[in-house]
Amino acid sequence: MTILSHEIRRGTKSLIIWTAAITALLGMCIALFPQMKDMMGAMSEEFSKMGAFAEQFGAMDAMMGDLGSFYAVEATSMLGLGGSLFAAFCAIDIVSKEQHKKTADFLLTHPVSRTRILTEKLISVIVRIVLFDLIVYGCMTALTVAVGESVPDNFLRLHLVYMFMHIEFAGISFALSAWLSKSGVGFGIGLVMGMFFLQAVANMMDRLDFLNYITPFGYCKGNVIITNGEIEWVKILIGMLICAAAVVSAYIIYPRKDIT
Amino acid sequence: MHVIETQNLTKSYGNARGIVDLTLTVEQGEWFGFIGPNGAGKSTLIRTLLGLIHPTSGSAKVLGYDVMSQNQEILKRTGYLPSEAVFYPGMKVKDILKLSSKLRKTDCAKEAQILCDRLQLETNRKIDELSFGNRKKVAIVAALQCKPELLILDEPTSGLDPLMQHEFFNIIHELNDNGTTVFVSSHILPEIQRNCNRAAVIREGRIIACDNVDALGHSNSKRVALRGNVNLDGLTGVNNMKINGDITSFLYTGEINILLGRLASGNVSELNIREPDLEEMFIRYYEGSPTDQTNRIPQAASEKEVN
DSSP: OHHHHHHHHHHHHHHHHHHHHHHHHHHHHHHHHHHHHHHHHHHHHHHTTSHHHHHHHHHHHHHHHSHHHHHHHHHIIIIIIIHHHHHHHHHHTTTHHHHHTTOHHHHTTSSOOHHHHHHHHHHHHHHHHHHHHHHHHHHHHHHHHHTTOOOOTTHHHHHHHHHHHHHHHHHHHHHHHHHOSSOOHHHHHHHHHHHHHHHHHHHHOGGGGGGGGTSGGGGOOHHHHHHHOOOOHHHHHHHHHHHHHHHHHHHHHGGGOOOO | OEEEEEEEEEEEETTEEEEEEEEEEEETTOEEEEEOOTTSSHHHHHHHHTTSSOOSEEEEEETTEETTTOHHHHHHHEEEEOSSOOOOTTOBHHHHHHHHHHHTTOOOHHHHHHHHHHTTOOTTSBGGGOOHHHHHHHHHHHHHTTOOSEEEEESTTTTOOHHHHHHHHHHHHHHHHTTOEEEEEESOHHHHHHHOSEEEEEETTEEEEEEEHHHHHOOSOEEEEEEEEOOOTTOTTEEEEEEETTEEEEEEOSOHHHHHHHHHHSEEEEEEEEOOOHHHHHHHHTSSOHHHHHHHSOHHHHHHHHO
16 A cells, blocks of 8 residues: 555645645635625515515525525535636646656666556555545535534535535546546546536537536536535436546556556 | 576567567576667567556466566566656655565565665655665665565666665675576666676567677677877778877787788887777667668677577
8 A cells, every 4th residue: 555655645735735725615615604694684585675686695595595506506616616726626636737747767676566656646546535535524414513504405415516526526537537647636626527517518508418418517407415415326326437547548558558 | 497587478569669579588597688779669568468468369478487477586586777767756765765675465565774874864854855876775665575586677776876876786796696686778888787697678569689698799709999100001901990189999809910010010009909898899889770780790799698
């Protein structure tokens, strides 16, 4: 497990920075929620006499009225997009960096098989992602209690589903890293942003709904999970199969790759 | 035992040539030199032996193990010094050495300390702070600390000052005396001439000569240098003439007696006749096309190589 501990040590700094940044952004939403709730309450009374406009406002009020719904909206961008970018960054260079940073001549001339190198590097990525999600979840739960709100019912479920998405992005990025000889950071960002927009397109037109089965954002519908605890296991299963196929491809390609 | 044995080893990168039909043997305990200019295929052979790249055709064995299927056995017993020593930034020298020994599942701390002392390498410094030469020293210690059976050195002295080069070769000589086989790739010919038992010359991916270092440097020609005035007009076998003031230098392949006659009839104050050095031979090997060169290799050398 030498490579595993080596990678975890080298990834600690970025883990701390990303975890702190996402925790701070999400934490800000939770910290501001009580104030926002009071404001919404006051505004709600004023708008209640305004007919059709009041109806529209009522919908917004419902969304912002409880912490769970509010958090689900905010989490989409921060935990969804931010966390996925972190997952992609963790994995996209984990294998290829040895080649483009020229440390492969050191690592690969020691008696450690390439399969073992892949395994230990993959574990290090998963460990970092799980730690990231656990810390963010723990901090958010503690902060919710600290601001005097009750922890939403399906809070854990919401975080769990997002963790599946992070792992899926990490798995695909890991495969790209094993294929590439150069830095793949651009691919990593492109992958996450591409999938995010794919979901946006899928939600715009009913006939494109099938795209939700491809993009990991398709199963990360925070509102649905928070409101009724519903998890779309089929979509998650498809995502995990795509992730597994990507990882298997890394194990096929990397041991046969020429390290020039 | 053949420590390195390649049979018609070929590696091409798409349409680009790496090495072509390379057949070579290195015996146990030898200090073998591999000579060639940049891009000739030296690194391709080394990377193939280490399993970093896979041959297109042919076979190669190192320490009796196949480079494709038994790569781990080879790496357990081989120390590799790359030409460019690159490590993980932010790590201290001692951490790099510890990482290397942990990857080899061997405790080499004692040997590492001895080598660091001899090479005057501070183990508490960070890799990022080190000069090119000092990073090279880290690579040397990492390659030698676990006492490998085979050492593969790629341009080993680049970046080392002359004192360190001297100490480095002392260490390698000690290891070689104790049975370690040394395979060194270099284009610093005096290094090869001083240290190696045998050497091979590679050109455009093919070995064009392989023999004892003395035999490689040996030819019918002599390097003649003289101070004074001599009329060499019409003398056959004079090549590579250089005149610098009253000093004349040339390669001579003709009859010695005829040369001596000419010299006696001239006005010579100083005279030096010697075997041309390996560097001159090396330049000769690289003149003309590879096919021409093969014809110019001493017969014994080419036969030995092919076998």
